[in-house]
Amino acid sequence: MIIPMDHALPGFLGGLAIGAAATFLLAMLGRIAGVSGILGQALDPSCSDRDWRLAFLVGLPLGAVAFAALEGAPPVQMVARPPLLAAAGLLVGMGTRLGSGCTSGHGVCGLARRSRRSLVATLTFIAVGMATVAVQRWLFGIA
């Protein structure tokens, strides 16, 4: 089996940038850079601090556009048809709120705080994600 290592360095450097962004947000605003929490609470009608949340969320695509302008757009290709994408999004939206976080909040920030809840959540969603892809492959032959 050949393991593709072609993107290890940009992956690592991108990870450093993500970690730096999360550190700045914590040091300046005292907030955890968990995208599901920032978006989910902004969508809650009772939210009282929507201003910095929306600013962070607007920054996400702006940063991606800036990267594409400098280095060229990465090859983005969806792996599912729109109805399945929407259903997957629904699961991710409800699941991350119920589970108090996603890859950024639990993975990048929670593990850094040595949080037991974040460790268990991260191991769970990675394991279930792997199982989902494996089941899809075996049942439907989808690569």
Place this chain on the structure above:
Amino acid sequence: MRRSVALGCGALFGFGLALSGMLEPTRVRGFLDITGAWDPTLAFVMGGALLVTGIAFPIVLRRAGPVLDSRFFVPARSDLDAPLLAGAALFGVGWGLAGLCPGPALAVLGLAFRSAWPFAAGMALGMWIYARVRGEAT
């Protein structure tokens, strides 16, 4: 000031996601596809991010508070409960199906809005439903 800092942090986060290859659902799914052609990139991304946060977070949290607010807003819970596990599992299914999690799902709207919007719309709807249900329960 708070808004500008948040915008800058979001932009650096989005830039990092694009650089790392995590806006490419094929690559993320490749990491989760351990029975197929496994792509280790996500592990390097996590490693890079945790190298920074793992060292910097404890140092930052030792300070009295953040620069632009009165205190740190950091979860204090350490108990493991059913919602945590069930939520993480539901998230894992959606993540595996689409190769997108919340950060990349929003950042990628800047690059491929026409193909990626159904996921972001479903995600926002799911979060909105959660907020409604929880708001009515309390």
